[in-house]
Amino acid sequence: MAILQTSDFTGKHRISQEQNTVTVLQGYINKYQPIYLAKLLGATLSDALLADIGAGTDPTDPLFVAIFDPFQFDGDCGDLWISQGVVDYLKGLIYWHFMTDKRIQANPVSGTSTANTENSSNSKTPEPQVYDRWNESITTMRAIQWYIEKNESDYPDYNGQRLLFNSAI
Secondary structure (H helix, E strand, C coil): CCCCCHHHCCHHHCCCCCHHHHHHHHHHHHHHHHHHHHHHHCHHHHHHHHHHHCCCCCCCCHHHHHHHCCEEEECHHHCEEEECCHHHHHHHHHHHHHHHHCCEEEECCCEEEECECCCCECCCCCCHHHHHHHHHHHHHHHHHHHHHHHCHHHCCCCCCCCCCCCCCC
16 A cells, blocks of 8 residues: 655655656655555554555544644643654655755666766755655654654654754765
């Protein structure tokens, strides 16, 4: 079950929707969505979320709705926990992989090469907004995990992992 579709990559996560790009992007979704759901929730809980979603695009179980949709909560010591939701979390991480990987292309004759066009060339490092999308996803991840940890009796199968913030430097 896929939470994301290639057509979800609009706005700040905009990726061209031409035929070749959509095919490659779908491969990224297929590869990274299950990995990052498991890192967010743990294998058992991410499988339960996908089972709850079933053929739809949103969960129905109130425990999953609580973490799937965007939210904000005041935490301890003046902390503010803001989640943009699971969809935005996944889009940011997959966007990061897609945009950083597309700079390097496989060539059957010469091996790997940096992408280049007739009137422009890619920068040596991805634009800062690519890293911003990753870091926004990590902020959302930490908010979701904070919520689960605060309500641990509701999520006994939680076994998420922490990802780190990223920098182009």
